[in-house]
Amino acid sequence: MKLVRTLKELREARASLAEPVGLVPTMGYLHEGHLSLVQAAHRSCASVVVSIFVNPTQFGPQEDLARYPRDLQHDLDLLEKENVDIVWAPEDGEMYPPDYQTWVSVENVTRPLEGELRPGHFRGVTTVVSKLFNTVQPQKAFFGQKDAQQAQVILRMVADLNFPIDIQICPIIREADGLAMSSRNTYLSPAERQAAPILNRALLSARSLYENGERNAAVIKNSLQDIFKEEPLARPQYIAVVDPATFEEIGIIQDKALILLAVYFGKTRLIDNLILSGK
Ligand code: AMP
Secondary structure, three states: OEEEOOHHHHHHHHHOOOOOEEEEEEOOOOOHHHHHHHHHHHHHOOEEEEEEOOOHHHOOOOOOOOOOOOOHHHHHHHHHHOOOOEEEOOOHHHHOOOOOOOOOOOOHHHOOOHHHHOOOHHHHHHHHHHHHHHHHOOOEEEEEHHHHHHHHHHHHHHHHOOOOOEEEEEOOOEOOOOOEOOHHHHHOOHHHHHHOOHHHHHHHHHHHHHHOOOOEHHHHHHHHHHHHHOOOOEEEEEEEEEOOOOOOEOOEOOOOEEEEEEEEEOOEEEEEEEEEOOO
């Protein structure tokens, strides 16, 4: 496994990789969720590149860029065990040279929910992912359903900009008690950590309403609000039922729907989601 920190090193290492190459973009502080993407990449690619870059342009001024958890050595140990070929961990200046002024921005699907609450977030994501695609030139790239809106935004961008890259969206990996794995879970106090699986329990209760025939999104959302009222540490920011492709809110569920949650525990904001589908 090769750790590369400059574009020059990346290009040299990339030139000798067996094709097809799979890319797994991450912000580091890796967990089983990230590793599941690496494993998926190995199943269909001859070489795997993992990028580790805490992308400053996707954090708002009030967000957690400075305190975002980092542990490169631990990440490298984990990736070594997964037989990754290249770890691309650029310095900020390598990705954003002085006088940087070029952005990629996707329109409609970035507007609601995360886009509305985190202005500029998706512009930062699509810009850095475009740069990772250009620098690594993978044939495939692997993203998690955990960040459901991000996944749709990337699919839209790749289709709209003709990136010759096959995007795979991989399922959410959870802790034994149902909490979706996230680097941000480390911010939780012990009491908050104990309360946090309420996101998954709420999603499962929505699924059972759906399976029992409920199709009115307002009824499902109200029942989730009631579940969160029982946990004083949890403060839902949004509970949404949307079209999984457009992220527009749905009134009556016709076929598929996506339930999305953003919930605060103290200052920590957790997101989770579940697809409701007749199948
Ligand atoms: P991050 O390091 O948080 O930017 O995440 C890097 C990639 O890992 C993104 O595509 C995430 O959606 C994905 N990811 C994060 N957590 C999980 C999880 N629990 N299960 C599956 N994928 C995940």
